[in-house]
Amino acid sequence: MNGRVDAFLTDDERAFRAEIRAAIRAMLPPDLARRTREGIHLSREDMARWNRILDARGWAAHHWPASAGGPGWTPIQRFLFEAECAAADAPPLSVFGIYLVGPTLVAFGSQAQQDRYLPAIRSGAEFWCQGYSEPEAGSDLASLRTTARRVEGGWVVTGQKAWTTEGHFADLMICLARTNREAKPQAGLSLFVVDMRAPGVTIAPVVTIDGGHSVNSVFLDEVRVPDDALIGEVDRGWGYAKFLLAHERTNNAQVHRSRREFERLKALAAARPGPDGAVLDDPAVRRRFAVVEAHLAGLEATVLRVLVDQTEGREPGPEASIVKVIGSRLQQAISELAMDVIGEDALTMPDAAGGEVAGWTERHLFRRVVTIYAGSNEIQKTIIARATLGLR
Amino acid sequence: MRRSPDQRDDDLMLREGARRFLEERCPWTPTLPSPGEEDAVRREMAGLGWFAMGLPEEFGGGGADALQALALVEEAGRVLLRRSLAADVLVVPRLMRRGFAGLTALAPGLAAGAVRFALVSGDPAAGGLSVAPGREGVRLRGGGGLALDAGAATHWLVAAGEGSPNGAALLCVEARPVPERRLIDGRRGAVPPLDGLDLPAGAVLATGHDALAAIDEIRDCAAAALVADAYGALAAGLDLTVGYLNQRRQFGQTLGSFQAVQHLMAEAFCDLETLRSLMLWSAASLDGAPAERRRAAASARVVLGREGLAAASRLIQASGGIAMTEEYRVGHVYKRLQVAAGIDGGTEARIRQLATDTLSPKGRPDDEASAA
Incomplete structure (x- = not known):
């Protein structure tokens, strides 16, 4: 390859x-x-x-x-x-069980929680979803309003979660909820395990612009969770959530998915008839592929810089902060190129075209999300400017 | 091969020493240094061992690797040093490993700072350079391209007949007097008058496949150095700009507090670090398979010419009017990047090369497609 x-x-x-x-x-x-x-x-x-x-x-x-x-x-x-x-x-x-919940429980969960949840994540027997975002708390996550109220033997969780990916088939939710109204917004949040089949949990599907259903709204109406549903200490949830983001930055780059899609797209462009030979015989198309190749290599090299540091026991340098921004942009660039390679066949409704072009259009449409989720690129750039460059 | 820069004790000593020396002895100023001043700095660099450190040990070298040589080039880029170090600290010392007798004889002179190289290749628009039998030995035909510091060099390393083993030759030519051209960024270059030049047969270091392999290595080493220099220039320019934005006040607040300005700088940082990643890949691949080395160098040059240059333009935009003046360094960073982007055939030539190297040839399906 x-x-x-x-x-x-x-x-x-x-x-x-x-x-x-x-x-x-x-x-x-x-x-x-x-x-x-x-x-x-x-x-x-x-x-x-x-x-x-x-x-x-x-x-x-x-x-x-x-x-x-x-x-x-x-x-x-x-x-x-x-x-x-x-x-x-x-x-x-599954992003949530393997990448998010597992490491969180390993770092902050009790032994009993690890024993109860980790084996089923590993085996794929249980799926998780993430209850962080809310209708009024997107980029400004710390302003979230879902509350967890202390009651005898546990907590009562009430609120609404938004953009809950895989929520419709998840067994459990890792839920960020407010446990202290007196503290600063970030200081009063706690992390809970919520059983998606508990009384009071309602799930409503949200159809996205690709026509697919992967995200949901989740309504939590006086949902009772037991004492041992609390992960770590009360009011410390924000720190736990941030710890994880810092350790999973390179995952957001989606570098392997981009490489694989790009190689498949090359093959597609070499096979599809164009105005003069194959689509990939057009010098303008070749030029665009070459530029994406250079960008993809830049992303791969940046991710490896970070991982080499981690492998050799050092803290990664400031380049770790850019992988989400450049990786998400590249994912979009590849799917945009795919639309041009496929041409009019990409404009007809999915399954009508089928075959070798199946999936590219939906992927292209859904791909708009990658510069929005996991901390929008605007939030990322503000963090780079302030925390990494020291602009003030 | 190691894969991380700045991890060994001598790495840090070298980089910090180089930064101190360059900032004291040749800090950037808008006024150009005289050739005499440049020669004096050059001798001091030789005294510091910069030209010896990358030489193979049998030629009195210090066994420094590509990452260390590139660290010097990067530091020189930070002060926008007018005379390029690339040929003498990286390209030629590495080439000495191939044992070309006509070149290794010059190793002591190179280490002492008395011998200075410029890299010369043919001008593709003029049909490139070729070598034919001549009166004294061989005769060069065709036009050379613009070569950095060809006027200040004592020797030209000339790549002729690139692209085919039949005509390929690598030559080491004693420099002749040549009219210099001042480049937009204050550096100097020249187009060596090579057409019809008669040379003794000993000037030919290699022909055929040997020459081609050496020419490819020279090109990829030079690209890594060009990118290291550009990264250094940009990184120092970014530091300067951030400092300025945190001081300069408009509308009662610092420019650095405006989100539009912050995002401009964050974009520049993303491009800068991508460029550095590609430079490091390029450096790591110098010891590996030629195909990957070639791809790394081309990718780095593509990003240099596109995102690197765009990052430099963002530094001007964020700084505002001051960066439009000849007195301020940021405009010179932009010019440095513009020269780096445009030299040796420019960015578009690298894009074409990358297309050739990574896409299936015209009229042939991709391997993946036939496998699927």
């Missing part, structure tokens, strides 16, 4: 990659790979199936510490594992 940033890897890391590649190709069922290529919102069954297959090898929770059931890989090894999964068209792992 073209466009690999290999020079940063040691011989051992390359050998590790070869081993992982062969294993994944052998483990991944072809029908799962096909559905991953063609759709953007996979079903719970498909995600759980892949989760289960990986768990049998001990690879599902690939970035958890070995003490919590992870394989004990270095950050670079995880990167290579993710790259190989993406290159093979393996379904993505």
Whole structure:
């Protein structure tokens, strides 16, 4: 495959990659790979199936510490594992269970919580959703209004959560709620586990501009949760949420997904007839691909800079703050290029076209979200300007 | 090969020492230094061991790696040093590893600062350079391109017949007097008059595949250095601009407190760090497979010519009118980047190269497509 940033890897890391590649190709069922290529919102069954297959090898929770059931890989090894999964068209792992809740519980949860929840995340038996954003608290997350009121033996949670991805099939929610009205907005929040089947939980689907259903509104009406639903200490939830964001920055770059899509798009452009030969024979199209190639290599090299530091036991430098901004823009650039490669066939309603072009249009439309979620790019740029550059 | 800069004790000593020396001895000023002053600084650099450190040990070198050489180039970029260090600290010392006798004989002179190289390649618009048998040995034909510091150099490293092993030759030519051209960023270049030049056969360092491999390495090393220099210039320009924005007040508040200005600077920072990542990849790939080295160098130059130059323009925009003056450094950072973007065929040539190297050839399906 073209466009690999290999020079940063040691011989051992390359050998590790070869081993992982062969294993994944052998483990991944072809029908799962096909559905991953063609759709953007996979079903719970498909995600759980892949989760289960990986768990049998001990690879599902690939970035958890070995003490919590992870394989004990270095950050670079995880990167290579993710790259190989993406290159093979393996379904993505659930962002919330594997990436968000697992590490949060490992860092801040009680032993009992870890014992209760971690095995089911690893095996894919339970799915989670994230209850952070609200209708009135998007970028300004700390202004959220959902409250958790102390009662005998537990808490009562009331409020409304917005943009809850996978909420319609999740078993559990990790929910940020206000437990202290007296404190500053950030200081009065706590993190809870909410059972999505508890009385008082109502889920309403939200259809997004790609025509798909992956996000939901979740209404919490006097939902009772037990004492042990509280994660860590009361009023400390904001710190826990931020800790995690800081440790998962490179995940937001989606570098492997972008590389895989870009390689598939090259193949598509080389196969589709254009005005003079294939679409990819057009010098203007080739120029656009080459520019994206340079940007993609820039993202890959930046992510690897961060991971090399982490692997070698150093705090990453200031470049870690840019990966969300440049990675999200690149995801959009690739899907924009896809629209031009596919041409008018991309303008007809999904499933009408089918075949080799399936999925690109929906992906392009839904892709607008990536510069908005996980801290909009405007928020990211303000953080870079203030925290990294020191503008004031 | 190591993959992180600035981690070894001698890395930090080298970088900090270089920064101190450059800021004391050749801080940027709008006035151009005289050639005499430049020569004096050059001798001091030789005294510091800058030109010896990258040489192979059998030629008295210090065994410094590409990351260390690039650290010097980057630091020189920060003060917008007019005379390029790239050829003498990185490109030629690395080339010495290939053992070309005509070149290794010059190693002591290079280390002492008496020998200075300029990198010369053909002007593609004029059909490039070629070598034919000549009266004394060989004769050069065709036009050379604009070469940085060709007037100040004692030797020209000339790449002829690039692209095909049949005509490829790498030559080391004693510099002739040549009319210099002042570049927009204050640096000097020249177009060496090579057409019809008769040279002894000993001037030819390599031909055929050997020459091609060496020419490719020279090109990719030079690209890494060009990007390191540009990154240094931009990083120092960004520091200066941030300092200015935090002081200058308008509408009763600092310019740095306006979100529009903050976002301009954040964009510039994203571009800057992407450029640095590509420079580091380029450096790491110098010891690896030629195909990856070539891709890394081309990618870095594409981003230099697009995002790097755009970042420099943002520094001017955020600084406002002051950056339009000849007295202020930021405009010179922009000019430095403009020269880096445009030299050696410019950004579009790198984009075409990257397209050729990473996309299936015209009329042939992609490997992925035939596999699917």
